[in-house]
Amino acid sequence: MDLFEMNYEEERRSIQPLSERFRPLTLDDIAGQQHLLGKGKLLRSLIEQDRVTSMILQGPPSSGKTTIATVISLLTKAHFVKLNAVSLTVAELRNVFARALDEQKLYGQNTIVFIDEIHAMKSNVQEALLPVVENGTIVLMGATTESIAHDIIPPLASRCRIYRLETLSENDIKKVITKALADEERGLGKLKVKLEPEALDYVADICNGDIRNALNALENAVYSLTESDTVTLATVQEVYQFRTNAVTTSDVYNLTSAFCKSIRGSHSDAAVYWLARLLESGVDPIYIVRRMVVHASEDIGMANPHALQIALAAKDAVQFVGMPEARIPLAQAVIYLCESPKSNSAYKAIAKALDTVRSTRAYPVPDNIKDGSKSYINPIDNPGSRVQYMPEELQGLELYKPQNSGVEAKIYAKRQPSQR
Structure with a gap:
């Protein structure tokens, strides 16, 4: 890297938001997710051994999905391609696949394709991934905040290991903020700013686990200081007025x-x-x-x-x-x-009825209740009359079982013992 490139890199870093500038570079820097990245855990072992397999990282916003992908790109020998699913086309993917195949044939190098917001891909675009993930042309890394079951086609999900990330805890947030304030190279350490404990507690609570939002709020609070070197509770409350509450x-x-x-x-x-x-x-x-x-x-x-x-x-x-x-x-x-008192007897009755219908043949309607039947006897006008309502083969089948709850208790009492 020559002097011009070094100056450009420093300039670019200086204008980056703190949340991007302070993105972790090693596995140990990543906040939380110890169930995946703790010592001896599967995903960490695969990364350290450079044996990453196709995966989908699913979790709330700013929980570390893109960060994990970035660290993998730094620690593995694979060629790394980053794509965004929002505007991705099949034609663009095919170009990536062709290059990945060339990398394998010419240099013996694998290609990791990281697709952010993978849930936004149309079904036909997701289908284009199936053969190349299956035969190992690429190692797929998808990231999504949405439901795997509802937004990823089953054949693709079955070809990938699903790793679920958890919302960062308040302690995780506090550790990252404290490090960012002290780090002189990529954080705010050169400014020598202090943060009141109450302000730290407030940011860690109100961000609802969104570390990106917390770091950006911290940066705004720090740069808003004019006559003090301490970020107070009032300062962060002014910068960060609303609780992050978006849902996936x-x-x-x-x-x-x-x-x-x-x-x-x-x-x-x-x-x-x-x-x-x-x-x-x-x-x-x-x-x-x-x-x-x-x-x-x-x-x-x-x-x-x-x-x-x-x-x-x-x-x-x-x-x-x-x-x-x-x-x-x-x-x-x-x-x-x-x-209200509770009873799920109607739910159970229709469930059992549907199961009966699906598991037995379509029995004919008894003659005495067919449309226009001459043998039908109106039970209201003729109490105690005998009418066959069920098909002969289903006589004695009990679908509705009243429960001894609320208004239904009267029906329950009337049926003790069962009169059917």
């Missing part, structure tokens, strides 16, 4: 799961909390209320049939009133569902 597809599924399970478990406080998390994260209220309608029948059902009406009323309120006011009828409906 996986987050939405997990939050929704927690919301639904809290309703099922009759835990009103938890259900309202998860409702607030979903709303604050920008999830469509109609999506939320759809889940409420389902669980009004699935988990409450015959124990309180009015729950379905309440859930549908919440849907009407959301559409009629709109947000943010609709949060109130939503919360009311959620609490009503939580506090």
Whole structure:
């Protein structure tokens, strides 16, 4: 590297955001992810032995996916190609594959293809990866914040090892920030700035595990100082006013799961909390209320049939009133569902009925209940009359079993012992 290139490199580094400039260069520098990169862990061993296989790194934003890829590019002998899936085409991929094949034939060198935001690739573009991953032309490294099951085609996922990264803890964030303040080469050490403990606690908490966001906020806070060499709590609060709360597809599924399970478990406080998390994260209220309608029948059902009406009323309120006011009828409906007695007898009944239909032949409708049947006897006008409702082959099949809960307790009592 000549003098001109050295000057250019220093200039480029000086204008880079702190989060990029301070990106880890070794495995030991990477914050968190000890379940993957701790001493003796599989992924670390593969990297250290230069035997990396195709993988997809899945995890929340700024948890280290791109950082791990960068470190691998520095530690392995493979040719490293970095791509972004957003605008990637099959033609571009084929050019990469052709070059990778040449590298193997001419120099015996493997090629690692890192594709960021791999979930954004269309299905046909993902399919183009299948043969070259299968035959080893490339080693694929994908990075995604989204759900592997919903956004990556199954054949591609099956050819890759899935590594799930965890959200960085507050202690992880604090360690990185402290190092960045002290590092004179790539951090802010030359500025000799101090950070109040309360300010450090605040940034580590409010960033919600997003180290990139935390470092950028720290940099802004440091450069905003004019008459002091100490970053105070007030300084970072001014710079960092809002909690990082964006959610990925996986987050939405997990939050929704927690919301639904809290309703099922009759835990009103938890259900309202998860409702607030979903709303604050920008999830469509109609999506939320759809889940409420389902669980009004699935988990409450015959124990309180009015729950379905309440859930549908919440849907009407959301559409009629709109947000943010609709949060109130939503919360009311959620609490009503939580506090209602529970029964999943309707859910079990239709599940067993569908299983019966799928596992047996299509039996004919009994003659006495066919359309226009002359042998049909109206049981309302003729109490105690005998009518055959089930096919002969399914006589005695019991699909609906009432539970001793809420309103359904009356049906349960009436059927003791079973009168069918």
